[in-house]
Amino acid sequence: MSPTLDLLKQLIACPSITPNDAGCQDILSDRLKAIGFSIEFMHFGEVTNLWARRGNTAPLFVFAGHTDVVPPGPLSAWESDPFIPTERNECLYGRGAADMKSGLAAMAVAAERFIQHHPHHPGSIAFLITSDEEGVSIDGTKKVMNELINRNEMIDYCIVGEASSDQLLGDRIRVGRRGSLHGKLTVFGKQGHVAYPNIAENPIHLVAPVLHELTTTEWDKGNTHFPPTTFQISNIHSGTGATNVVPGILELFFNFRFGTAITVSELQNRVVKSLEKCGLNFELQWNHSADPFLTQRGKLIAAVQETIQELTGLDPLLSTDGGTSDGRFIAPTGAEVIELGPCATSVHQVNEHVRIADLAELTEIYEQILQTVLFSK
Secondary structure, three states: HHHHHHHHHHOOEEEEEEOOOHHHHHHHHHOOOOOOOEEEEEEEEEEEEEEEEEEOOOOOEEEEEOOOOOOOOOHHOOOOOOOOOEOOEEEOOOOOHHHHHHHHHHHHHHHHHHHHHHOOOOEEEEEEEOOOOOOOOOOOOOOHHHHHHHOOOOOOOOEEEOOOOOOOOOOOOEEEEEEEEEEEEEEOOOOOHHHHHHHHHHHHHHHHHHHHHHHHOOOOOOOOOOOOEEEEEEEEOOOOOOOOOOEEEEEEEEEEEEEOOOOOHHHHHHHHHHHHHHHHOEEEEEEEEEOOOOOOHHHHHHHHHHHHHHHHOOOOOOEOOOOOOOOOHHHOOOOEEOOOOEEEEOOOOOOOEEEEEHHHHHHHHHHHHHHHHOOOO
């Protein structure tokens, strides 16, 4: 059994449903402490965070990731227990196999091998690991970064081990992410009997025209690095449960994913204008959870491209697609941040899995990137 596969099995066996770490960081910290890392746990609320660092000089190269996973859903839908790592069809199955315990396992083993070969390496290596990425992301990487900034520990290069690949390991890396803006819209009408619509005011009917407008609007055209902004309704609720009652209130939740071609205030203003144009009586609450970020081509991207081309023969696509990640809390400090991990085809799904052959290759990729970045002039 390969060291990465063995470690991944240990991590999957920890039922670390967000925000519970369930012992994953203890396993990782023991491995890192054994190779000279200083270990620091940062607890905020229910969240456990690990900051492990080896060295005190620049540049600071960080492996970042999360130990928490999303709930597995109905266990009956899984072919094997999601928290009992199971090998079949040349893959390892279990919750977190792809997102992102395989990345963490490969990072830890890559660090072990690198330090074995280079015990007096230049610069510093660190791990920033949280149990609050799949949840609200308030007490995790965001607060750890605030603490690091306060004590002037500045990250130069960072690889986030999210599942970034598409069909083949290394065929895609993320060099940025879109921003995220959530909205909760409450539309007020007047409850009444369905037989007397003239003395009622149906908020479902009232909101229908504006929903058509919002869902068919071109918010922007995107730009070189980001696709056009998207608008999606995620939840809509109205009604009393009775079939003969006109509801008095409608609640609707929506989300924008946006790049740098538009601002948050522009999105908010355009939504409000559409609502006001329809004469709705409404309340609107916003949650701006992420700004877009983009890492320009520099030493890290060059090292990643060179390594993937050498070890896999692939020319990786530089992408900003997908949801949000904790890279959004690291990039604003000036660090070069990319996301590189296994294939994302099964993340958050029943029977989540990772190809076993990819684990050794991902470990080798991480190790070589680390060597190229720290030893290059």
